[in-house]
Amino acid sequence: MPRSKKGAKRVKVESTDVERAAVLVLKNSWSIRQAALEFKVSKSTLARHLKIHKASENEEFQYNARCDINRVFSPEEEEKLANYLKQASQIHYGLTRKQFRILALDFAQVNKKKIPESWITNGLAGKNWYYEFMNRHKDALSLRKPQATSLSRSTSFNRHNVSTFDESASLWASWFIFLI
Helix, strand or coil, rough: CCCHHHCCCCCCHHHHHHHHHHHHHHHHHCCCCCHHHHHHCCCHHHHHHHHHHHHHHHCCCCCCHHCCCCCCHHHHHHHHHHHHHHHHHHCCCCCCCCHHHHHHHHHHCCCCCCCEEEEEEEHHCHHHHHHHHHHCCCCCCCCCCCCCEEEEEEEEHCHHHHHHHHHHHHHHHHHCCCCC
């Protein structure tokens, strides 16, 4: 029986530790095993990143996380998607999760991005992509089932009505304090 992906927990690798270990191997002629033990990095992880570095022929070692390799959108493009969700919410047009996943697929196709086959066959972005996107933007976004807002409610929420409410609320508060 295959193991579930949710059950497999891996230790996160600090990029600074990998970079320091790689510098020791490249410049100070340490063995990969020694450097990995010193900075508590997996030997195979360090060896993989050193192999990638040697193939790139760059002088400076640069750590690139493996999860960034298969990412569909760049951080700037993800920010555009997040801003679109915020703007849609501000004009009272909330998107459901499914609508957002369809939007992500359309955005990827318009920008000619390399996308997984499952996105095309299902007609929307994958659930894992959606949850990872929301994880990366959890401080700014939360998608919920949109609720209908009546036209009269959205149009009556203007500067004049809000200021009138504030004035009456302050009068009521002063009257209430007077009674106490």
